[in-house]
Amino acid sequence: MSNIKQQLGSGALSGFASTVFLQPFDLLKTRIQQGDGTLVKRNTATLFQTSRQIVASQGLAGLWRGTNASLIRNVPGISLYLTGLTQLRTAMAGSAYFSASGRTESARNTSVLPKLSSQGNLIAGASTRVTVGFLLNPFSVLKARYESNMYSYTSLSSAFLSIARSGPTELFRGFLASSLRDAPYAGLFVVVYEAVKKHSAYAFPPRSDAQSTFIHTMSGAAAGAVATVSTHPFDVIKTKVQVRTESRYHGFSRTARTIWDQRGIAGFFDGASLRLSRKVLSSAIGWAVYESVLVFMRTL
Numbered sequence: 683m684s685n686i687k688q689q690l691g692s693g694a695l696s697g698f699a700s701t702v703f704l705q706p707f708d709l710l711k712t713r714i715q716q717g718d719g720t721l722v723k724r725n726t727a728t729l730f731q732t733s734r735q736i737v738a739s740q741g742l743a744g745l746w747r748g749t750n751a752s753l754i755r756n757v758p759g760i761s762l763y764l765t766g767l768t769q770l771r772t773a774m775a776g777s778a779y780f781s782a783s784g785r786t787e788s789a790r791n792t793s794v795l796p797k798l799s800s801q802g803n804l805i806a807g808a809s810t811r812v813t814v815g816f817l818l819n820p821f822s823v824l825k826a827r828y829e830s831n832m833y834s835y836t837s838l839s840s841a842f843l844s845i846a847r848s849g850p851t852e853l854f855r856g857f858l859a860s861s862l863r864d865a866p867y868a869g870l871f872v873v874v875y876e877a878v879k880k881h882s883a884y885a886f887p888p889r890s891d892a893q894s895t896f897i898h899t900m901s902g903a904a905a906g907a908v909a910t911v912s913t914h915p916f917d918v919i920k921t922k923v924q925v926r927t928e929s930r931y932h933g934f935s936r937t938a939r940t941i942w943d944q945r946g947i948a949g950f951f952d953g954a955s956l957r958l959s960r961k962v963l964s965s966a967i968g969w970a971v972y973e974s975v976l977v978f979m980r981t982l
Contacts, residue, residue, distance in 0.1 A: 685979075689765040692975040697760030699971055700964040701752050706745040707960035708752060709736070711953035712829040715921040718928070719944030729956065748829040750838055755821040759814055764972050766810045767872070771796045774806055803876050804869040811868030812861050820845065820853040822860065826924040833925075856923040858934045863916030867909045875905035875969065891977060899970040906965030910958045915950035917957060 713732050736744045774780040780802030798806060815822070824842050827833045835841035845852050879901040888894040919938055922931050930940045941949040 686765060686769070688976060688979050689768050690761050692972045692979075693761030693764035694757050695975060696764065696968040696971040697757040698753065700760070700967045701756040702749065703967065704960050704964050705749045705752055707956050707963075708825075709745060709748055709829045711956040711960065712748075712826055712921055712925070713831065714953040714956065715918050716830050716832060716925045717952070718926065719941070719949060748825060751821070751825045751828040751841075754838070755818055755825045759818045759821075760968060762817070763810055763814045763868075764968075766814060767806055768796070770806045770810055771798055771802070774798055774802050777802075780805075797876070800873050800877070803872040807868035807870075807872035808865040811864040815860050815864050816854075816857060819855075819857045819860065823853065823855050823924050826856075826921055830925045856920045859916050859920035859923055859937075862934075863913045863920060867913040870912060871905045871909040871965070873905075874908050875901050875965075878904045891974070894977065895970050895974050898973045899966045902965035902967075902969035903962045906961040906963075907958060910961040911954070914954045914957060918950050918952050 710729060710732055713736070714729070733745070736747075740747065775782075775796040775798060780798050782797035782799055782802075820842070823845055824838070827845070828835060828838070828841060833841070835844070879897055882897045882901060886893070886897075888897060918941065919934060922941070923934065923937050929936075931937045
C-alpha cells in the first residue's frame with residue numbers, strides 16, 4: 683500500500699473509465715442546470731427534450747461533448763483523490779482514535795485499503811476531496827462551460843486561456859459551492875462505502891477476486907446514491923455560478939436566493955436524477971476498478 687505509483691495509476695484508470703462511459707450524464711445535467719428560471723419554464727427542459735435537441739443538432743457524438751475537458755478534470759482529480767485518500771487513511775490508521783477495531787479475516791480479504799473508524803473515514807474523505815477540488819477548480823470551471831451551450835469555445839486551450847485571463851476570481855468561481863457539496867459528499871461516501879463493504883463481507887464472505895469486485899461495486903453504488911441525494915442542491919448552485927454571467931448568479935448566497943425566488947425548493951434539485959445515475963454508476967465503476975487493480979497488483 684506504500685506504492686504511490688500503483689495507486690495513482692489505478693486511480694487514473696478508474697477516472698478514465700468512468701468519465702468516458704458516463705460523459706452524457708454530465709453533459710445533460712449541466713444543460714438542465716444552466717437554465718435561468720426567469721427566462722425559461724423549467725418544466726419544459728426535460729431530459730428527453732434536451733437529449734433530442736443535442737442529437738438532432740450534433741448527432742449522437744454530441745452527447746460526448748466536453749469529454750476531453752472532463753478527462754482533464756477527472757483523470758488527475760480521481761487519481762489524486764483516491765491516492766490522497768488512501769495515503770491519508772494509512773497515516774490515520776496508526777492512531778488509536780481513528781483506527782478500526784474488530785476486523786475479521788473475511789473483511790480484510792475484500793480490500794487492500796486501510797480500515798478506519800466512521801469518524802476517521804468522514805474526516806479523511808472530506809478533507810481529501812476539498813483539497814483536490816481546490817487544486818483542480820479551474821478545470822472544473824472549464825469542464826462546466828465546455829459542457830454548456832452558452833459558450834462558443836473553439837478549443838480547450840482557447841477556452842482555458844479565456845478563463846485564465848479573467849483572473850483568480852474566475853478560475854476559482856464556484857469553489858465555495860463545490861466545497862459545500864464535496865466535503866459532506868466525500869465524507870458520507872467513504873463512511874457508507876466502508877460500512878456496506880464491511881457488512882457485506884460478514885454476510886457473504888468472498889472466496890474469489892470476482893466476489894470481492896462485486897462487493898466493491900455494490901458498496902460504491904450504495905454510497906454514491908446516499909451521498910449524491912444529500913448534497914445535490916450545492917451542485918445546482920455550483921453549475922449556475924460557473925456558467926451564468928448575470929449579476930444575480932454572482933456568489934453563493936446570491937445564487938441560492940435567486941434559485942429560491944424563481945422556483946423554490948424544486949430549483950435545487952434540477953438534474954438530480956442524472957447526477958444520481960451518474961454518481962451511482964461512476965462510484966460502482968470507479969471503486970471497483972481502483973480496488974480490483976490494487977488487489978491484482980498485490981498478487982503479482
